[in-house]
Amino acid sequence: QGPDDFYTMAAHDKLHGGLLVEGFGQESCRSRYQSAAYRRNPGRRPSEHLVSRLRRQEARQRRCGPGTAAYRDALEQLKSGKNAAAAAAPSPPECKYLVSISYRGLGNRLLAAASAFLYALLTGRTLLVDPSAETDSLFCEPFPNTTWLLPPGFPFALWSLYIDTPERYGKMRESGALRPPGVASGGSPAAAAGTPTPPAFAYIHLDYNQTDHDKLFFCDEDQRLLSGFQWLVLRTDSYIVPGFFLLETFREELDALFPERDAVFHHLGRYLFHPANHVWGLVTRYYHAHLAWARRRVGIQVRVFPWEPDSPELLGRITRCTQEEGLLPRVVDTEEEPAGRGVKSSAVLITSLKAWYYEQVKGMYWEKAAAGGEVVVVSQPSHEEFQHYGLRSHEYKAWAEIFLLSLTDALVTTGKSTFGYVAQGLAGMRPWVLPPNQANGTAGHGRPCTRGVSVEPCFHTAPPYDCKSRRDSGETVPHVRHCEDVPTGLQLV
Numbered sequence: 283q284g285p286d287d288f289y290t291m292a293a294h295d296k297l298h299g300g301l302l303v304e305g306f307g308q309e310s311c312r313s314r315y316q317s318a319a320y321r322r323n324p325g326r327r328p329s330e331h332l333v334s335r336l337r338r339q340e341a342r343q344r345r346c347g348p349g350t351a352a353y354r355d356a357l358e359q360l361k362s363g364k365n366a367a368a369a370a371a372p373s374p375p376e377c378k379y380l381v382s383i384s385y386r387g388l389g390n391r392l393l394a395a396a397s398a399f400l401y402a403l404l405t406g407r408t409l410l411v412d413p414s415a416e417t418d419s420l421f422c423e424p425f426p427n428t429t430w431l432l433p434p435g436f437p438f439a440l441w442s443l444y445i446d447t448p449e450r451y452g453k454m455r456e457s458g459a460l461r462p463p464g465v466a467s468g469g470s471p472a473a474a475a476g477t478p479t480p481p482a483f484a485y486i487h488l489d490y491n492q493t494d495h496d497k498l499f500f501c502d503e504d505q506r507l508l509s510g511f512q513w514l515v516l517r518t519d520s521y522i523v524p525g526f527f528l529l530e531t532f533r534e535e536l537d538a539l540f541p542e543r544d545a546v547f548h549h550l551g552r553y554l555f556h557p558a559n560h561v562w563g564l565v566t567r568y569y570h571a572h573l574a575w576a577r578r579r580v581g582i583q584v585r586v587f588p589w590e591p592d593s594p595e596l597l598g599r600i601t602r603c604t605q606e607e608g609l610l611p612r613v614v615d616t617e618e619e620p621a622g623r624g625v626k627s628s629a630v631l632i633t634s635l636k637a638w639y640y641e642q643v644k645g646m647y648w649e650k651a652a653a654g655g656e657v658v659v660v661s662q663p664s665h666e667e668f669q670h671y672g673l674r675s676h677e678y679k680a681w682a683e684i685f686l687l688s689l690t691d692a693l694v695t696t697g698k699s700t701f702g703y704v705a706q707g708l709a710g711m712r713p714w715v716l717p718p719n720q721a722n723g724t725a726g727h728g729r730p731c732t733r734g735v736s737v738e739p740c741f742h743t744a745p746p747y748d749c750k751s752r753r754d755s756g757e758t759v760p761h762v763r764h765c766e767d768v769p770t771g772l773q774l775v
């Protein structure tokens with residue numbers, strides 16, 4: 283089989299059931315139409331409604347995005363400091379915007395960007411993402427004939443927007459500068475009688491130190507208030523999507539978009555995140571060298587922190603999990619005859635900041651035979667030792683490794699890690715989850731790992747209560763439950 287056969291071999295659907303459109307240049311982004319050929323599992327089909335709403339969003343991004351007259355006008359309005367709906371304009375602005383701030387590790391950034399995209403789609407806004415975090419060199423443009431990168435000339439440095447920003451939504455709600463519109467206000471913050479004129483934008487602060495007033499974002503009447511702002515700037519590093527399902531405002535639309543609630547990130551991720559050519563080179567070279575030949579590919583994501591000592595306890599969990607769950611053959615004390623050509627062979631892809639776990643697993647399958655003489659080849663693309671922020675080569679490797687994990691047939695992940703969430707979501711697979719490797723490394727329960735209940739990522743900093751009934755947010759709507767790896771978090775199932 284030559285390299286060209288590879289792309290024609292499988293009857294793969296390069297557009298993922300209509301999720302993607304034809305017409306992008308192939309050379310500028312090879313991964314976009316090639317990636318389907320690398321997946322054995324074709325993934326879930328998007329609903330027709332989702333496909334039609336994606337096309338509508340793409341048209342909106344072109345109509346309102348950077349370089350258009352609408353964008354210039356909106357930027358002028360923002361610079362004026364005056365709220366567009368409050369200004370005595372004859373009609374509400376045609377284009378509204380959501381700017382998404384990118385920060386923290388790559389997994390976090392991907393989950394946040396997917397969440398921001400869905401929020402923009404639900405609220406009829408144009409999404410613009412923060413270009414500061416290597417976004418342009420890691421990803422291809424997701425929308426045809428426009429850009430999703432916030433261009434230079436934006437009046438604020440995004441990093442400077444934080445908890446003390448006067449336009450912070452929670453702060454304006456706390457001080458009374460913004461109040462729910464009450465009955466006949468039509469959603470415009472300007473119409474809330476007796477309140478001062480709202481500013482040109484609202485900054486939504488959903489970082490770990492968010493206050494109860496910031497959490498009002500997940501309440502229906504606050505969504506009405508927010509709809510009156512032409513510009514919203516969102517800071518989150520979380521997968522806030524389960525929170526949208528708590529809102530009546532979006533429920534009907536979300537039901538139509540995602541009849542399979544556990545495939546939301548699966549669709550959004552495959553739609554938005556295409557590795558840029560350089561990253562795709564890392565993915566495909568590694569794939570052909572280490573994974574392509576295997577009958578069975580197993581991905582193991584070992585999330586450890588630079589300061590943690592190597593943990594024999596965690597290693598034991600990894601080997602027990604993969605062998606007891608039947609993902610990899612057991613090692614035996616007898617000498618097995620290697621099963622020769624055509625033998626069932628497994629490729630194990632380990633990703634981690636450290637090399638120790640890989641060396642141990644590789645050594646184990648060398649020093650002892652695998653049951654049935656099966657051939658097990660273990661590899662690890664990199665061991666970066668430390669987390670770096672904004673270092674291009676490091677970010678490239680992280681993104682390539684997340685993507686490679688998503689190309690395996692079975693996935694073992696470390697609980698709580700957004701790196702693993704993205705891999706499982708892109709793959710559309712429920713992982714086997716190792717408990718988060720807390721500093722003391724002790725077991726939570728007897729089993730080495732548990733099967734994840736959903737493909738969906740967990741929303742770590744979820745609102746604890748439903749706004750109206752004040753009931754536990756994990757018990758208010760079907761399909762939104764507390765996560766197994768983060769009990770206060772919320773997950774779609």
Ligand code: GDP
Pocket residue numbers: 386387388389390391584585586633634635664666668669670676677679680681683698699700701702
């Ligand atoms: P989380 O902290 O586990 O939720 O995942 P994030 O992706 O948000 O942040 C961890 C960051 O550490 C990654 O983005 C990488 O920069 C780095 N990192 C952690 N584990 C790995 C790994 O296995 N491989 C590589 N290349 N980088 C890693």
